[in-house]
Amino acid sequence: MQQFVRSITLAYNNLPRPHRVMLGSLTVITLAVAVWRPYVYSPVMGPSTSRTVPAGAQPARDLAPEASEPIDQSPADNDDDVPLADDLDEKVAGETGVHEYVVSTGDTLGSILTQYGIDMSDVSLLAQRFPQLRNLKIGQKISWTLDGGGELQRLSWEMSRRETHTYDRLDGGFKESVANQAGEWSNAMLTGTVDGSFVTSARAAGLSGPEINSVIKALQWQLDFRKLQQGDRFAVLTSREMLNGRSEQSELIGVRLRTGDKDVYAFRASDGEFYNRDGAGLAQGFMRFPTVKQFRVSSNFSPRRLNPVTGHIAPHRGVDFAMPVGTPVLAVGDGEVVESKNGSGAGNYVTIRHGRQYMTRYMHLKKLLVKPGQQVKRGDRIALSGNTGRSTGPHLHYEIWINQQAVNPLTAKLPRTEGLTGKDRLDYLAQVREAMPQLQFD
Ligand SMILES: [Zn+2]
Structure with a gap:
């Protein structure tokens, strides 16, 4: 596996670094492919430096593993499953409700926003109405805010130190305003x-x-x-x-x-x-998948919250891979185990922290092979997969969190290894x- 990862990393190192990032044709179909094709992902393991906090009143509760599975939920169990957070986390999380991202190689507006679960119809709407958004450049800053239902409210694009474009949701569309900084x-x-x-x-x-x-x-x-x-x-x-x-x-x-x-x-x-x-x-590179071989995706990432009107959409903050009970589960990157225990709905689960910004979580495990406080290396066996907790069949539920925000594990920009x-x-x-x-x- 290590060998495999090394050869991939090597291949990435040989990729050219285009300076212009073009937002390709933004039809719903291309986006749909980018978001839903389970085994295809961007070959660029670029950096992700977003700064985020879940919008809403109880970010701590959102971090609990109980909030991660889409199965009809009674209010989350009152256990203390929230991974430890300290003043450093608060610092890294930044302003409440504002998500921030620096454009890097291979990014498009669509790839950036959809990995955070923002609706592709909003991305298409923006790109059609404001074609300049197809011309993001490396190093520019994008930030956005969502409402309580996870819907995009405002997008800001720092084109340069002197000029910021802001898009606010208004009357079923978006309205652009431009601010010039004079300092x-x-x-x-x-x-x-x-x-x-x-x-x-x-x-x-x-x-x-x-x-x-x-x-x-x-x-x-x-x-x-x-x-x-x-x-x-x-x-x-x-x-x-x-x-x-x-x-x-x-x-x-x-x-x-x-x-x-x-x-x-x-x-x-x-x-x-x-x-x-x-x-x-x-950064230490991450593996895309937490297993030696790739397994079928049985349920995709879908972070939209419960719709209070229809009551039908519930968040799924990770991706489910169908696999036989007893499959070795691997740490995707170097880090420290912060949780390894049983949580009722999550079954046996492991949480690993990587650097300050990244966290990964592995659920419904049969056997835990690590302890909290333990340092792990990329590729280390941390558990055997299972069918424990609120689970309808043998599978691994796998999550990646960046700055306390769940992202799509199949498309998320992972920490970069190349110089x-x-x-x-x-x-x-x-x-x-x-x-x-x-x-x-x-
Ligand atoms: Zn799941």
Whole structure:
């Protein structure tokens, strides 16, 4: 399996990196194919840097495994199945109800929005009415808000630092408005020492919420923020837009963190992603499927919430693979087991956390092979599949969560393993040479 994954990764590394991302013809049929063909997925394992929180009053309850299966549900059992969340999670989750995404290689408006379960009819409507949305570029920021029923209310597209287009739902369609940012951008260097939690220390050093968020995301694959020591140092170089003496928005350029006698660095490239000093990718790659061989999809991802009128649509926050009881279930990426236990509806299940932004969950298992707190590697056996809990036949229910938002495991952008190449790499290294000497602890 490892060999197989390596050869795929190698193949990806040889793919060209187009700079323009075109939104292809957006017929309902192409979208339908992209969303529902179970074994076909984008060959580009690009990054996904969205920042999300489920809209609605009880995000914690949405995270519980009981909320994941579409079978008619009595109100969720009152157990404590919510994976642990701390102030770092809150930071990474960001503003309530706002989902954020940086456009990367191979993305289209359709591929971005549908992996989060947004209705393809809304995507088609937007693309037909506003053809410029077919011309997303790498590194641009897209954000959106949903209403309580999971319906798209607003889409924002940051075309550049100077111009943002916003599309608001209105009268059965969408209305566009354009905002121009007039502030001046300048660099700021902030340094601090860890005293208490990282979030508190960073705030004391003058970093804003979004800036702390960027630092956590940039360094998530290189260190565990919960294991920082008193006295660890950090230096943050950020670019801030100032308007009327206030900082309107900012963009992290580079960060250095010294923990013990180890220095870790991350710098932002023009694609909006973070790389190390040599331009290498920081994330560990994920496997697309949690089993050695691929099994038939018996139920697809379908995150739409219960429709209060018809009462018929219920969320299915993962994908079901039909497989014989006893099939080895594998961790899709390196991470830490945060749950391995029995939850009534979910049966025996395992939750793994990968970095700060990613979480995967495996349900209806027969036998658990890992314990909470255990570190696992990609491809490790974590359980044997089964038919436990609220299940109508032997299958594995598998979920991927990005920033506490369930995404479609068959189409989700997974963390990238490949680094920068060619001109992108040279540009990046020039940037690093300029930024690195500035990252001094005073
Ligand atoms: Zn399921």
